[in-house]
Amino acid sequence: MEKGTKKKIWDILGKKQFFLLVICAVIGTALILFPFGEETSGEEEGVMTVSSYTEKLEERVRELCLAVDGVDDVEVLLTLESGSEYVYADNIKEEREDGKAWSYTSDYLIVNNGNGTEAVLVTEIYPKIRGVAIVCNGGGSAALQKKLTELLSAALGIPSSRIKITS
Numbered sequence: 001m002e003k004g005t006k007k008k009i010w011d012i013l014g015k016k017q018f019f020l021l022v023i024c025a026v027i028g029t030a031l032i033l034f035p036f037g038e039e040t041s042g043e044e045e046g047v048m049t050v051s052s053y054t055e056k057l058e059e060r061v062r063e064l065c066l067a068v069d070g071v072d073d074v075e076v077l078l079t080l081e082s083g084s085e086y087v088y089a090d091n092i093k094e095e096r097e098d099g100k101a102w103s104y105t106s107d108y109l110i111v112n113n114g115n116g117t118e119a120v121l122v123t124e125i126y127p128k129i130r131g132v133a134i135v136c137n138g139g140g141s142a143a144l145q146k147k148l149t150e151l152l153s154a155a156l157g158i159p160s161s162r163i164k165i166t167s
Contacts, residue, residue: 028064028155032057050083053126064155065134070144074136080127089120131162140167 048056058076065074089109096102108119132152138144145165153160 025151025154028151029157032156048124048126050080050127053084054078054080057129061132061134061152061156064151065136065148068144068148068151070138070141071148072137074134077133079130079132081130082127084127085125087122087125089122129156129158129162132156132158132164134163134165135167136165137167 058078061078062074062076065071065076090106091109092104092106094102094104110117111120134148134152148165149160149163152158152163
């Protein structure tokens with residue numbers, strides 16, 4: 001580009017659309033980063049099954065799509081990379097024998113609860129999103145597909161090549 005012809009993104013999109021896109025991206029990212037914290041029957045406190053996590057995430061994506069002008073009657077399908085990963089507390093012991101090298105042993109920290117013993121769960125890492133498929137009324141328009149794809153890509157942190165929108 002020649003000097004002086006650089007355009008800022010809000011000049012191309014329009015300031016109002018740019019700020020709407022930024023707000024949607026921030027809200028979408030916040031929704032993904034903060035766990036839902038709901039319990040389902042028979043589960044440990046604060047732990048959610050992959051299927052309930054997927055359902056909640058699909059509902060939030062559906063609501064986000066419905067907030068876009070020209071979109072109604074949305075169906076959402078999310079595919080995930082894998083299952084949840086659990087991180088347990090470690091009990092690490094260090095020992096030194098007769099001035100020799102240190103030796104380390106590690107095992108899970110086990111606690112007694114009312115029903116027996118269990119490992120202490122530190123955190124649950126939810127699976128990453130592999131792809132998104134959206135079917136909606138109004139989704140046949142190329143402009144609307146592009147708008148939704150950019151919105152979902154920013155909100156979910158996935159490349160646009162992993163998002164498909166159709167009517």
